[in-house]
Amino acid sequence: MNGNVKVDVHLTGEYPKGARPDLNVDGTIDIERIPKVLYVGRPAFGQAESTVGIFKLSANAEASRIQVKLGRTSVNTIEIVNGLQKGDQVVLSDMSAWDSYDRVRLN
Numbered sequence: 234m235n236g237n238v239k240v241d242v243h244l245t246g247e248y249p250k251g252a253r254p255d256l257n258v259d260g261t262i263d264i265e266r267i268p269k270v271l272y273v274g275r276p277a278f279g280q281a282e283s284t285v286g287i288f289k290l291s292a293n294a295e296a297s298r299i300q301v302k303l304g305r306t307s308v309n310t311i312e313i314v315n316g317l318q319k320g321d322q323v324v325l326s327d328m329s330a331w332d333s334y335d336r337v338r339l340n
Contacts, residue, residue: 288328289317289321299317
């Protein structure tokens with residue numbers, strides 16, 4: 234419901250201090266782990282299996298728009314299929330106000 238899934242969990246071993254019956258906790262369930270995948274945090278816009286324009290940072294306090302092919306997605310991250318390399322830094326915030334520009338200077 235609302236992006237949340239209710240699961241029942243059985244803890245083994247000694248319970249953490251403060252644990253009590255019917256305690257609500259937030260957690261992450263890993264359904265799949267994929268080795269050797271390049272990924273970034275999920276950008277403001279961009280769906281799985283799509284190509285998006287993302288601003289890539291350069292050394293001179295500027296960012297240039299590049300096309301990036303996205304792959305599979307999770308709650309927090311998205312796979313990079315093509316367009317970025319390990320170590321590249323990108324702007325994940327909403328940059329739609331600058332859609333008509335290919336480069337922006339960052340302060």
